[in-house]
Amino acid sequence: MSAPAMVGRREFIRTGAAMGGGLLVSLYAPLPGGSSSAPAAEEKDFALNAFVRIGTDESVTVISAHSEMGQGVYTSLPMLLNEELQANWSKIRVEPAPVDKVYNHPVFGMQMTGGSTTSPAEWERYRKMGATARIMLIEAAATKWGVQASTCRVEDGVVIHAATNKRATYGSLANAAARLTPPANVPLKNPKEFTLVGKPTLRLDTPSKTNGTAQFGLDVIVPGMLTAVVARPPVFGGKVAKLDAREALRVPGVKAVEQVPSGVAVIAERFWPAKLGREKLVIEWDLGPNAGLSTEKMLRDFRETALKPGAIAKKTGDPEAALKTAAKTVTAEYDVPYLAHAMMEPLNCVVDLRRDSCEIWTGTQFETVDRANAAHAAALPADRVLIHTTLLGGGFGRRANPNSDFVVEAVHVARAAKAPVKVVWTREDDLRGGWYRPMWHDRFVAGLDANGDPVAWTHTIVGQSIMQGTLFESFGIKDGIDSASVEGAADLLYGMPNLQVDLHTPKIGVPVQWWRSVGHSHTGFSVEAFFDEVAHAGGKDPYELRRKLLANQPRMKAVLELAAQKANWGSPLPPGVGRGIATHFSFDSYVAQVVEASVEKGGAVRVHRVVCALDCGLVINPDTVRAQIEGGIIFGLTAALKTEITLKDGRVEQGNFHDYQMLRIFESPEIEVHIVPSGENPTGVGEPGVPPVAPALANAIFAATGKRVRRLPIRASDLA
């Protein structure tokens, strides 16, 4: 290779300030304003605590304990911190945290990003860190001037002593402040006094995402790095029986072909020869016990299983008796398929494995887990494993793998490569690589009284457990019930005097994982679509029946009413267009959506408009909340209309975006998001927008055509 006009690769690894006694090596986080040069010399950068450093150049570096995967935490966390710090916002920059227990998730006790929990969990801590730093800066100034700290105030990164007309910038005080003992029990502002939190604030990472400078895992270049792709078994759990690598090794640029636990790694100078080399591998696979897996058969099995009683997840009243005496019963079954996360950035991981250390660069949601798993694979103590979290080109749960599959594999490849190596997954690798949203079957029987009001509701769920066999088992599974399988069903908000939710958890050799909104992605659909059936069976307006049964749920009732009002529920629509409504409570947030849709002659669905109302407590950055809900709706519509992972003879039948299609701009509806003002603590935002859209759409299709949608993705053939 020769590259005379080699474009200057920015040096992105730099040594940071000493912190917590250790040397902090941090990944260069892109700066706002397109500035791509490294910030001012680090030795002039002082850590006031683990979450903020202030430079003599007035730069304020906020350390993000959470990964940025599009949800805006690289802006919302600095907003929280700076609400109290009161530095000049234009001086704020963000840096991903190294792995350290100080950065553990305040609720989950490990460093991670997921469960729509960053804002709720960090709401207090980041403000406290900002307040602590501010107090230390004031203290430093007061000491310098020989005045009482209480007589000083701060404004936009400057400490001011009005009586003596003295002013000192944060940058000039940082060194002295960093030597002070941090105060305990710092008071925080009353939310009514907020000047930054709650105001629409432009994201700090946007500029770098519009000129190519944002660095994702796939963009990491380490000196001397090789690139590898891995041939993985065509069936989950398969093993290499026989390998002939001769042809692959003849491809120019291929350096080595090595077996690793997950398959066969082709290690090359660059990606392209690695990929060509992989195509030349001749591998005989021992397919193992999953070679017969078929989703068609699973569907039949699930439906049969649902007829039998499962483990009880929730029981109130006497549903059995209530069903017997009901004036009318309604029964329906719903199916949703396996789904891949399909982040736009396929999985990848860079590993530099040395004799006594292991350095990793990757976009991960699961630093603590990844470090432990990588340490095990590298046979090193965890503190010898360094993880640099890059920007994530989408996560949606896939980059929070309990087995750290893509990280551990890269460690094994690095050992074989004997050099730093980047393992790249192609789109096909990514879609066929498993760890899907489970396939789920939901069977309902409801009983209605003579007035058409529901008096009994039973819901049987069949689907694999996400947490079984993982380190989350003890936390998430109780009495045989994986809470993720029944969330959104067992905690039904509608007042129902007789309720039962039971669960079957088949063991199937397809690896499953959390996928944006997790269990709510099936219960949101099935519960809310069935609710519509129940309303119609009782001759009720589905909106009015929801209102009635939410009498004791004021927050949900309020969002429902707001969505209906903004969507003009009940007003006439053009011919052929139907309106559907759904609510769903998830990640402690309340969401209601109204969808307007029509069905074309051949059965193609057109979604015209989605109106969403939500109550997510106190809002940190309103525009980010809107963006997350817009994105959640499109994510949910993609699942409703487009995607499924199916298996035949144990093999995944989809491979790329031609057979695993994403919603595109011309299919994207008009979306309105209305946020209910609230003074409650912040709740989830990344995921709650997803669950209600599929049922609202299914209900709109019923309103438009009289046809019930009980299986996702919606097929034109079901509606034609």
Added chain:
Amino acid sequence: MRLRACQSHSEKDHCGLLRFVIPRGFRLQASNLGKNRHNLRVYNLIQPGNTFLVPDRGRPQVTRFHVNGKPVEVDVDPATPLLWVLRDSLGMTGTKFGCGMALCGACTVHLDGKALRSCVAPVSRVEGKRVTTIEGLSINLTHPLQRAWIELDVPQCGYCQSGQIMSAAVLLAENLKPSDEDIDEAMGGNICRCGTYPRIRKAIHRASELANAGRAK
């Protein structure tokens, strides 16, 4: 064409070409022709004793072209997609890999002003031509699309946005006041998994305003 049978009769040419000599006694089977089996010209060419040159796929060869106005030369297999030449050989990582099949648009660059999915374009195709990548659009963020993208906070994860902006730039260059339908058509090949489509649409309209205002000055 499956000519592996005669590869042993080939010799490396100085200009990175392979010289194939069809061996004596070679009988062409219809199956050997693949998609070309109805092409009589191909049939007549592949006869014993005929010699022809083909690019040596898999062997490095120098390709020269311009990226963002600067001349570059790379010494790679000419079949290597431009995307991987940009990323791996030139270290320009702003152009993204999403599918490798021209299905998602993440790898969109401009070739002589037209949108090109660089993941399926062999680098040999850009020999002597001018390629523009996201890094060349305007590193200072002054392009109307970048200004609009920032003003409306379009990106979420941001991974697809290089491709989105490069596709939008071609649209705006050809159509200074695109309608929603024009946007749908021009942007239909670019996937965003985060679902930023509503903002992309608004930002293209906004960029069009900014660009027109800039012109009116």
